Amino acid sequence: MDLLQHLFLIFILILVSSFFSISEIALAGARKLKLKLISEGGDNRADKIMHLQENSADFFATSQIGLNAVAILGGSVGEGALRPYFAQFIGQFYQGQWTESIAFFTSFAVVTLIFILYADLIPKRIAMINPEKVALAVINPMLVVIKVVKPLVWIINGIANATFRLFKISTVREESITFDDVSAIMDAGAEAGVVLQQEQHFIENVFELEERTVPSSMTVREDVVYFTLGESEESMRQKIAEFPYSKFLVCNETIDQVIGYVDTKDILVRLLNNQSFVQLNESTIRNVLIIPDTLTLSELLDKFRASKEKFAVVINEYAWVVGVITLSDIMMTVMGDWGSPIEEEQQIIRRDENSWLIDGSTPIDDVKHALDVVEFEDWDHYETLAGFIMYRLRKIPRPADFVVHENLKFEVVDIDHYKIDQVLVTRLPENVEEVADRDWM
Structure with missing residues (x-):
């Protein structure tokens, strides 16, 4: 066999090896989400790829058989074909006992370099650029190769499975998608400009509904405005004028004796019909949804949907009212505070680059996002910034x-009847050692 025939054989081996290399990366790296979209578009090759990923043992065995067999054959053919020519060339400059050894290592290095570049590195980089497109191109030929070498694959997989069982190694692939996975995809989409930053914020907040409990978004007990059965009409007028709420809680004598609620639309209808301003009776008081404070916001959404209500009273384990929550409160958790002029002042005010003034009742999740805090310790023991400070x-x-x-230094700057009203947060210099929590005696 002359030099040209050897070179042609090496070229064929490089093509075969590059096919296995590009297939290995593309079929293993193809993303399931994109494959599902391609499958929904009518391309059944995507279904074959997903099935191969779920049953990857035969594929990887076939790939390794092909890569190793071609590498061994290529080294043998290449070294044998090129060594005489390298020996002849080296002989022009050096004549001695090391001539054959130098020719052998030179031919081996050249053949190895060619296979590394064109049979391994370049194909794999191509596959990494667009794994789904490449996987669609190679899936059918790869399935044919798998069938051809099936007997040998069966033997190799049998030995591999016995090894896994011996060392108690699980071979089940984890396919579940977590919030962190979705968040990473959204971050990548935002960086690429596919997803707007505001859309990314909305989607992350929607996922947080599964983790955030009702107290993180409710109006706390101290801020609830309610009517009593014996309250005068003048007092109710004043409350409606001062607090532009759409619904008011109705209680017997105290807030813990909840009867129901009144809707300001009902009051407006009575005024339009020239009736009395308001009468707190069975015809005007609506039944109110009572929920425990342990519910998540996602669970509360389900209850709102089932009851057709948009307003709920939150109670604790002692049946004391701890606050009220509306559907709008949940929507504001997802979409953020629109900051209308009639609403209360912002709960988080940035004073400068390294300090913030924060309301003590601010949900701890909002503080976490605003200050870019990785995690608050034992966060399930409290809901607000005030709760975090008291817990510490x-x-x-x-x-x-x-x-x-x-x-970050969280310093209490204002207390209102034992309630933490304002907290000053200051970012400490990097070179300052962390100081212990402190209370003044």
């Missing part, structure tokens, strides 16, 4: 008490 201090705080977390 293990006491009712006073002004100037502070805690330090993730190089």
